[in-house]
Amino acid sequence: MLASCAPTPVVGTLVYFSTKSGNTHRFVEKLGFAAQRLPLNRDAPVPRVTRPYILVTPTYGGGSEQGAVPKQVIHFLNDTHNRSLLRGVIAAGNTNFGEAYGLAGRIIAKKCNVPLLYRFELFGTDDDVANVRKGVEEFWKRQA
């Protein structure tokens, strides 16, 4: 019988960025998948990934496209190798920002030609965690 309490993605991994507020970090921790955190320090060397991954990112701002994607995420995705392994994006945000809710996810999806898989607010509810856990597992199965 397969244990269902510690799910492991079949193919890919998660890469995420979280500011000092730690909301996205907390969400990713709850998922329980292997995940790599992008460095907070903008001058740190850009990490290189080796496996396909889903990116989890917060949205900055609260209105315009200007500045919605965190600069550290931009640096990471400007690397063509990193970008080539991106399979999907999950964005954090706040519905209070209206149309700009999770805007970073939409910008990245469009720019990198990958699906926006999910949006959640702050560090996500239990339902969000369950939806994403299940969704990510199935996503990798389909990709395998």
Add this chain to the structure above:
Amino acid sequence: MNTMQRLSRVDAINWNRLQDDKDLEVWNRLTSNFWLPEKVPLSNDIQSWNTLTDKEKQLTIRVFTGLTLLDTIQSSVGAPVLMEDARTPHEEAVYTNIAFMESVHARSYSSIFSTLCTTRDVDDAFRWSEENPTLQAKSQLILERYRSDDPLMRKVASVFLESFLFYSGFYLPMYWSSHAKLTNTADLIRLIIRDEAVHGYYIGYKFQQAMAEATPARQQEVKDYAYELLLELYDNEVRYTESLYDEVGLSEDVKKFLHYNANKALMNLGFEPLFPSSVTDVDPTIMAALSPNADENHDFFSGSGSSYVIGKAVATEDDDWAF
């Protein structure tokens, strides 16, 4: 017990030497979000206003008067007491912005009134606000914490005001907007809603930083106080909601909106949400008025796919991300 080190002297503020870069990040967000009510063409709502019944007009004026009171408290008392507890000069500066924007919000409701309503109706609503027991109760519950000497509970109260108490009021303009009524007024309220999200996030962040330095016993104490205060405010909000919305039949959905936002207020403080999703399922048309396509969520994972945002891949460079 005061575990926080307040600033004891004033030095010239140097924005090029930050103790906490979150201060600059939030300052930049708030200043780039700056707005004034004059930029919203409220007079375009006059015709729509005249389609409301007298009861609906009275409800709307009362709701906005209640919101005005909260903005006034936050501007005149809330933000200034947070300033006293600030640990960096930049944090103080952010609170000066919050204090001013809360004044702008309070002022905006008067712009709505002077555009749409009669002086007599507005004067009646202000009198109502002074005498309404549930409105006065929420004001007292918050002011008591602001006047206490507990920097952590001041922040808790402030986040509950910013991220929870406003929403019994915000519901109504979203409702009108979803019925294509008072749409310019709704645009103005959306600007306020956007600001309150940043305020709640930032004050909650500062709260979590201070909590991290407290002893485990103190952390537990503050957490217990916080949930206790939330429940006290919630009971009062339910009564306030029923007193306003029962006669238009909206109380039950407003309560869902309260639950949804109470969860977000708790999360801003770093606490787990309290209300299960079975009681946070706000009417989708209200959610759409708040955030168009908010309900497209998890369409990709659930297979219906309408949120499958996909475009033509292009080479990326720093500057073309419009940072």
